[in-house]
Amino acid sequence: MKRNASGKIADIAIVAAISIAGVLCLVPMLHIFALSLSSNGPIMAGKVTIFPVDIDLTAYMTVFGNALMLRSLLFTIMLVALFTTISMAMTVMAAYPLTKPKLKGRNLFLVLIVITMFFSGGMIPEYLLVKNLRLLDSIWALILPGMVNAFYLLIAKTFFSSIPVELEESARMDGAGHFRILTSLILPLSLPVLATLSLFYAVGRWNGFMDALLYITNTNLYPLQLRLYEMVINSQVIDMATAEGLNNAAPVPESLKAASIMFATVPILLVYPWLQRYFVSGMMIGAVKG
DSSP states (O other), X not given: OHHHHHHHHHHHHHHHHHHXXXXXXXXXXXXXXXXXXXXXXXXXXXXXXXXXXXXXXXXXXXXXXXXXXXXXXHHHHHHHHHHHHHHHHHHHHHXXXXXXXXXXXXXXXXHHHHHHHHOOOOHHHHHHHHHXXXXXXXXXXXXXXXXXXXXXXXXXXXXXXXXXXXXXXXHHHTTOOHHHHIIIIIHHHTHHHHHHHHHHHHHHHXXXXXXXXXXXXXXXGOOHHHHHHHHHHHHHHHHHHHHTTOOOXXXXXXXXXXXXXXXXXXXXXXXXXXXXXXXXXXXXXXXXXX
C-alpha cells in the first residue's frame, strides 16, 4: 500500500513537472503568435498576452508578399536538404569504420574526434580558412565547415556498435562486402538513429545564421534566419535613431517582426511529427553503450 501510494505521488509530481515545463515552452510561442495576429495599437499598449487582440492579418500579408523573404525561404529549404544529405552521408561513412576493432589507428581517430568537441580554431582562423579556400559568397561556405558534428558521429558509431556482430558475420559468409553490409544491413537497422541525427542536422542548419553573417555578402544567398536577423537589427537601429531625432523612417511594427519569426519557425516545426517516433528510441539506443 505504501509503495503504491509513493509511486502515485511520484507519478503526479513527474506529470506536474512535465506539464509546467511544457507550458513554459509553449507560452512564448503563443505570445509571438498572438503578436503576429494583433494590430499595432494593442501591442504598443501592452494588451497582448497569449491571445490576439484586434486581429489584423496585415503583417502576414506583408511577409508573404515580400519576394526577399520567399526567396530566402526557398534557398533555406534547399540548403537544409543538401546540408543534411551530405552531413548524414559523411557521418555514416566515418562512424561505420570506427566500429571495427581491427581498423588501424582507430583509437587515435576517436581521440582526435573527441578533441574537436572541446577545442576549435576560433572564429578568425575559420574565416581565414574559408577565405583561402575561396568559399566566400558560396553555398559551400554554409555546408563544408560544419559538415560533420563530432557528437552526432559518436552517437551513430555507438548505435552501429550495438548491432549484433553475428548478423554481420552471417552476411560475410554469404559473400557481402563492407559496402553491401552497410547499405543492406546496418542502415536498415539504424533508422531510429539516422532519423534523429538527420533532424538534429536539419534543425541546426535551419536555425544557423552566424556563419552566413560571416561568409555571405550576396543577398541572394541569405538564409531565412539571416534575413530575420537583418530585419531585427535594422529595426533596432531605426528605433534608436528615431528616439534621438536622427531618422524619420517609420519603425518596423512589432506584429511584422512576430509574423516574420513565425514564418521562419513554423516550417521546421512541421518536420517533428514525422520523425517523433524515431526520436526517443534513436537517442536512447545510441546512448546505451559508451
